[in-house]
Amino acid sequence: MEFSSCKEKEEKYRRLKEVIKEYRNSPGPLIQILHRAQNIFGYLPKEVQRFVAKEIGTSFSRVYGVVTFYDFFRLDPVGKYNVTICLGTACYVRGGWKILEALERGLAVEEGKTTKDRLFTLTTARCFGSCGLAPAMMVDKEVYGRLNSKKALEIIEGYRAKNE
Amino acid sequence: MNRRMPRGLDILICEGGACISSHSLEVEDELKKQIARYNLKDKVRIVKTGCMGPCQYGPLMLVYPEGILYKELIIADIKEIVEEHFLKGRVVEKFLFKSDITGEIIREKENLPFFQKQLKIVLKNCGTIDPENIEEYINNGGYQALKKALTELSPSQAIQEIKDSGLRGRGGAGFPTGVKWEFVFKAKSSEKFVICNADEGDPGAFMDRAVLEGDPHTVIEGMSIAAYVVGAKRGYVYVRAEYPLAIERLEIALEQARKRNFLGENILKKDLNFDIELRIGAGAFVCGEETGLIASIEGKRGMPRSRPPFPATRGLWGKPTLINNVETLANIPHIILKGAKWFSSIGIDENKGTKIFALSGKIKNTGLVEVPLGLTIGELIFDIGGGIPDGKKFKAVQTGGPSGGCIPQDYLDTPISYESLKDLDSIMGSGGMIVLDEDTCIVNLTRFFIEFTASESCGKCVPCRVGLQQMLAILDRITQGKAVMEDLNLLEYLAKSITKTALCGLGQTAPNPVLSTLRYFRDEYEAHIKDKKCPAKVCKDLITYSIDEEACRGCLVCKKLCPQEAITGERKEPHRINQDKCIKCGICLENCKFDAIKVE
Numbered sequence: 001m002e003f004s005s006c007k008e009k010e011e012k013y014r015r016l017k018e019v020i021k022e023y024r025n026s027p028g029p030l031i032q033i034l035h036r037a038q039n040i041f042g043y044l045p046k047e048v049q050r051f052v053a054k055e056i057g058t059s060f061s062r063v064y065g066v067v068t069f070y071d072f073f074r075l076d077p078v079g080k081y082n083v084t085i086c087l088g089t090a091c092y093v094r095g096g097w098k099i100l101e102a103l104e105r106g107l108a109v110e111e112g113k114t115t116k117d118r119l120f121t122l123t124t125a126r127c128f129g130s131c132g133l134a135p136a137m138m139v140d141k142e143v144y145g146r147l148n149s150k151k152a153l154e155i156i157e158g159y160r161a162k163n164e
Numbered sequence: 165m166n167r168r169m170p171r172g173l174d175i176l177i178c179e180g181g182a183c184i185s186s187h188s189l190e191v192e193d194e195l196k197k198q199i200a201r202y203n204l205k206d207k208v209r210i211v212k213t214g215c216m217g218p219c220q221y222g223p224l225m226l227v228y229p230e231g232i233l234y235k236e237l238i239i240a241d242i243k244e245i246v247e248e249h250f251l252k253g254r255v256v257e258k259f260l261f262k263s264d265i266t267g268e269i270i271r272e273k274e275n276l277p278f279f280q281k282q283l284k285i286v287l288k289n290c291g292t293i294d295p296e297n298i299e300e301y302i303n304n305g306g307y308q309a310l311k312k313a314l315t316e317l318s319p320s321q322a323i324q325e326i327k328d329s330g331l332r333g334r335g336g337a338g339f340p341t342g343v344k345w346e347f348v349f350k351a352k353s354s355e356k357f358v359i360c361n362a363d364e365g366d367p368g369a370f371m372d373r374a375v376l377e378g379d380p381h382t383v384i385e386g387m388s389i390a391a392y393v394v395g396a397k398r399g400y401v402y403v404r405a406e407y408p409l410a411i412e413r414l415e416i417a418l419e420q421a422r423k424r425n426f427l428g429e430n431i432l433k434k435d436l437n438f439d440i441e442l443r444i445g446a447g448a449f450v451c452g453e454e455t456g457l458i459a460s461i462e463g464k465r466g467m468p469r470s471r472p473p474f475p476a477t478r479g480l481w482g483k484p485t486l487i488n489n490v491e492t493l494a495n496i497p498h499i500i501l502k503g504a505k506w507f508s509s510i511g512i513d514e515n516k517g518t519k520i521f522a523l524s525g526k527i528k529n530t531g532l533v534e535v536p537l538g539l540t541i542g543e544l545i546f547d548i549g550g551g552i553p554d555g556k557k558f559k560a561v562q563t564g565g566p567s568g569g570c571i572p573q574d575y576l577d578t579p580i581s582y583e584s585l586k587d588l589d590s591i592m593g594s595g596g597m598i599v600l601d602e603d604t605c606i607v608n609l610t611r612f613f614i615e616f617t618a619s620e621s622c623g624k625c626v627p628c629r630v631g632l633q634q635m636l637a638i639l640d641r642i643t644q645g646k647a648v649m650e651d652l653n654l655l656e657y658l659a660k661s662i663t664k665t666a667l668c669g670l671g672q673t674a675p676n677p678v679l680s681t682l683r684y685f686r687d688e689y690e691a692h693i694k695d696k697k698c699p700a701k702v703c704k705d706l707i708t709y710s711i712d713e714e715a716c717r718g719c720l721v722c723k724k725l726c727p728q729e730a731i732t733g734e735r736k737e738p739h740r741i742n743q744d745k746c747i748k749c750g751i752c753l754e755n756c757k758f759d760a761i762k763v764e
Binding site for chain 1: 181182184185186219220222364365366367368369370373405406407408441443444445446447448449460461462463464465466467481522524525526530531532562565566596598600604609612613616620622725727749750751754755
């Protein structure tokens with residue numbers, strides 16, 4: 001993200017401004033605007049938070065308070081692929097935590113962090129409702145179910161191979 | 165699905181979340197290709213539906229008029245089904261369900277034991293109509309209840325009907341819905357709101373997701389009726405960001421409903437103006453609590469506040485607000501249309517109607533089921549759920565999410581009701597049922613729940629913010645074998661204090677898993693503390709892995725997979741585990757074909 005040119009950046013802020021305009025007549029829009037902002041920028045750096053605060057006429061501290069309250073909002077840039085391991089109860093009792101540990105080792109990255117090559121961000125979820133397929137993980141929007149450590153690592157390798 | 169094709173076939177493909185994950189979209193594409201190839205376009209109709217229920221066996225395909233249910237389909241299977249079944253009328257038996265007991269093939273959906281004790285009211289359309297097509301909903305009696313409410317019932321009459329039906333909040337607390345509606349109806353204000361709570365945060369619960377994905381109009385209709393009754397002009401659906409498909413289908417449904425004037429100005433040419441806006445959550449469990457949810461819709465940190473005043477008098481932006489859960493609202497059209505008498509004839513005691521349960525964990529048939537209240541826990545787990553897989557023993561069933569409890573074997577005959585589960589130190593909650601077998605460590609699982617609620621605590625009140633952390637520290641000590649017996653008393657004391665003193669529902673119920681497991685599984689806690697043993701062999705600090713040298717064939721599989729290079733040994737010679745290097749990840753155990761890995 002940080003390599004994007006000035007022009008790209010300007011374009012992103014222009015789009016964000018459009019979004020904020022859309023919500024002009026809708027009360028309490030902050031969280032919805034932040035969702036859209038995160039879609040545009042990939043994450044919510046302080047600069048973007050300040051911009052949102054100014055545009056909707058509130059304080060930066062209030063925006064920052066909201067961003068840090070909710071798990072969904074990210075303060076750091078993420079990798080190309082977002083790998084989410086479900087640790088809901090059903091996945092947990094079926095060994096979801098083993099899959100998390102295996103991927104932490106396999107990708108050499110801690111939960112919540114991004115690999116050095118910026119390819120994968122490893123996160124966990126509270127349950128994405130795929131309990132029938134437990135243990136499950138999601139790579140971006142694709143759900144993979146009935147996993148074990150070996151299968152999960154193979155799936156990740158598949159994504160890595162696409163980028164070589 | 166409606167107006168079945170004359171002499172043709174209706175092919176229903178499940179496109180609920182779980183089946184999509186099992187690649188039902190690709191199966192649909194292939195089906196379309198094959199149908200075009202054999203020129204069957206005029207003879208068959210493909211309907212994409214919401215969740216059919218037995219998620220474990222997806223992708224599912226249901227073929228009418230006979231109701232033949234195919235399971236676990238892959239792209240390569242489709243050609244054969246088209247050629248044999250659709251062209252020649254010969255059902256392809258190898259893709260059908262088989263009876264666990266007799267091995268007999270089960271052709272029709274109706275004959276599958278999974279469906280036999282179910283009664284689908286809320287899920288009636290789910291898995292039978294295309295959720296993205298309002299016409300199908302209308303042709304199945306959709307929006308008739310709204311019409312009836314607007315033309316035949318006054319708000320007071322509608323409230324009476326809901327009260328008489330005995331419907332109680334399906335979000336978990338079980339408050340009588342009609343009474344809640346009456347509070348909001350009687351509150352005096354120029355502006356009121358209706359909110360649908362679709363922030364289904366309990367892990368192991370996915371019924372609201374299925375309703376929103378499979379039959380979104382029923383929720384919209386329920387909300388419109390509520391708006392008419394309480395006098396609201398604006399409604400919100402607060403839905404989790406984790407459910408992108410539900411959001412997408414809701415957006416489509418809202419647009420269609422507006423076009424057909426089921427939402428908007430002068431709905432059905434009557435004096436009702438009402439519209440609904442979607443609000444997407446951002447991953448905070450506490451927002452399922454109604455005052456937290458309201459704060460979140462207002463664009464704030466989702467921190468609960470003390471009640472009273474209840475949202476019925478002071479809710480969204482300080483105005484009277486009706487908040488109901490998805491499943492509750494989805495019951496409303498049925499009650500209005502068929503009447504309170506019909507609804508209250510289902511269920512037991514003060515528990516009327518049906519409840520949807522999400523079966524998961526160590527159970528054969530995972531998926532979504534709807535049953536009359538009063539069915540026993542055992543019937544649900546063994547008759548519908550098929551019992552425990554892999555020949556393992558049933559240990560307990562965890563109900564009610566992170567605020568619930570674990571119910572052991574002795575209580576399987578208990579009829580399910582709000583009260584009976586509470587008496588067992590658990591709760592109904594939103595309806596998640598996670599089955600545990602002998603390989604689940606109760607202490608480890610309890611620690612998992614407390615870690616969950618501790619990290620989801622909003623931090624506003626001390627008992628929840630600090631107390632749960634302290635409980636977690638004790639549970640950590642127990643699972644690491646570092647605790648003393650005194651710790652159990654402290655744990656219980658803390659649990660009871662937090663229950664009494666926390667500000668909101670999250671804190672007040674967070675200690676439930678501890679209280680319920682201390683009641684039924686105290687011996688397991690004691691084994692961790694006194695004997696430094698984990699009976700289920702889960703807690704890492706209390707187990708060691710070793711290789712049974714007689715069973716080991718020296719196949720090298722575990723040696724290759726071990727991430728720590730802790731396994732040594734040559735081909736065809738017994739392997740050994742170096743205990744200093746072993747991190748107890750269990751990969752060797754998962755992959756050994758000869759049962760040679762022992763855990764003590």
